[in-house]
Amino acid sequence: MSEHELRVSKIRDGTVIDHVEAGQALNVLAILGIDGAEGFGVSVGMNVPSDRLGRKDIVKVEDRELSQSEVDVLSLIAPEATINIVRDFEVVEKNRVTRPEGVTGVLSCPNRNCITNADEPIETRFDVVADGVRCDYCATILRSDIAEHIDV
Amino acid sequence: MRQDHLITATQLSRDDIEAVLDRARAVADDPAAYADRHAGRVLALCFFEPSTRTRMSFDSAAKRLGMNTIDMGDVDSSSVSKGESLSDTVRVIEGYADALVLRHPSEGAATLAGERVDVPVVNAGDGAGQHPSQTLLDLHTIREDHGLDDLTIGIMGDLKYGRTVHSLAAALTEFDANQHFISPESLRLPRSVRFDLHETGAQIREHEELDPIIDELDVLYVTRIQKERFPDENEYHRVAGEYRIDAETLDAAADDLTVMHPLPRVDEIAPDVDDTDHARYFEQAHNGIPVRMALLDTLLENANPDGDEGTEVDR
Numbered sequence A: 001m002s003e004h005e006l007r008v009s010k011i012r013d014g015t016v017i018d019h020v021e022a023g024q025a026l027n028v029l030a031i032l033g034i035d036g037a038e039g040f041g042v043s044v045g046m047n048v049p050s051d052r053l054g055r056k057d058i059v060k061v062e063d064r065e066l067s068q069s070e071v072d073v074l075s076l077i078a079p080e081a082t083i084n085i086v087r088d089f090e091v092v093e094k095n096r097v098t099r100p101e102g103v104t105g106v107l108s109c110p111n112r113n114c115i116t117n118a119d120e121p122i123e124t125r126f127d128v129v130a131d132g133v134r135c136d137y138c139a140t141i142l143r144s145d146i147a148e149h150i151d152v
Numbered sequence B: 001m002r003q004d005h006l007i008t009a010t011q012l013s014r015d016d017i018e019a020v021l022d023r024a025r026a027v028a029d030d031p032a033a034y035a036d037r038h039a040g041r042v043l044a045l046c047f048f049e050p051s052t053r054t055r056m057s058f059d060s061a062a063k064r065l066g067m068n069t070i071d072m073g074d075v076d077s078s079s080v081s082k083g084e085s086l087s088d089t090v091r092v093i094e095g096y097a098d099a100l101v102l103r104h105p106s107e108g109a110a111t112l113a114g115e116r117v118d119v120p121v122v123n124a125g126d127g128a129g130q131h132p133s134q135t136l137l138d139l140h141t142i143r144e145d146h147g148l149d150d151l152t153i154g155i156m157g158d159l160k161y162g163r164t165v166h167s168l169a170a171a172l173t174e175f176d177a178n179q180h181f182i183s184p185e186s187l188r189l190p191r192s193v194r195f196d197l198h199e200t201g202a203q204i205r206e207h208e209e210l211d212p213i214i215d216e217l218d219v220l221y222v223t224r225i226q227k228e229r230f231p232d233e234n235e236y237h238r239v240a241g242e243y244r245i246d247a248e249t250l251d252a253a254a255d256d257l258t259v260m261h262p263l264p265r266v267d268e269i270a271p272d273v274d275d276t277d278h279a280r281y282f283e284q285a286h287n288g289i290p291v292r293m294a295l296l297d298t299l300l301e302n303a304n305p306d307g308d309e310g311t312e313v314d315r
């Protein structure tokens, strides 16, 4: 706990995404569209020992708070994640992610013949179903491979 | 049916289906009563890939309701080949017509079109997706022979790419139907369709051979296995040959088995089946007329609720 608090307290303002499933930290950054070029301070912890998950990843992004659609997609690849909003070194908000009913505009459809992959002015839309997401247009279901279809 | 568009069979409730089929029966019984029902209205036939049969069926249905029809001509010479998006195309055509019928090679095209326009859109096939008006005429055919409950149906052939199969299977979950799916391993139902069927708790079973279950069936729905689905021609001939039926195949079937096919067939149903009491595929195709008339009538009625129905008909 103390080590955890220590890590969290290191940033002044921003977001700490904790309890990310080990191995998903870079996908979390992909969802957030962060590749370092934006100039935010970013730190990533991978395979950190965790009581709850065994091993977990942690992502800390300075000066950036997450939008709801970002949190929605995050919940699909990191269902156990907690999101800590930090302001002036204090965790001012601590939320577990919840599964959304759908995600819009973030994932691309794996079906190459889907109308969302044609040259149309259209945002993708996926319904969240039992163990994955499903394209609203062509009904293709994405399961474990969600992270590969993040389109940001 | 309180729907603006007909995009997928999964959107249809049992009540929706029965309402359209009841109306189709009324149309078939007294077509003259519907002859001017939508006089002055225009149906746009938007076929982004060729399908002479489906287009003619809608064309005929519309004209028998008193409508005029317009189409896009040859897709190769139209604005589509000049790179106009589907979104733009349907928005333009919306201004020309009171309803659109859309056939398009991409899955989800009809969903997109339905989001872009206010006039009713009928999906007449979107890639390997759905073809719900075919489903309604299939259901009508089944209903007239056997009813839709307490039904045992075998659906055979290309279950993976066959959109008529996907739509029919989904719609049958609204009824008390046992569904058997018979196909080669490589052409089984796709994951998304199987997922939907399991979600509804439908009773389905999958088989590689017809023989063991043919005597249980009320309906055998045969679809074509296409050569393009196989990497090599010998493999195609070997596999497709196993899913061909002839009059002898049907010796083991119940006397009142109904054999259906969305047509066109190639050789998956031998011509000698045509002469048996089982064959119903030509009636099935003909049923497209009253069913599509009933469908268009319903959608236009929903879209024009003020009773602006051309010549009013007492029913």
Ligand SMILES: [Zn+2]
Pocket (backbone or CB within 6 Å): A109, A110, A111, A114, A115, A116, A135, A136, A137, A138, A139, A140, B108
């Ligand atoms: Zn799709």
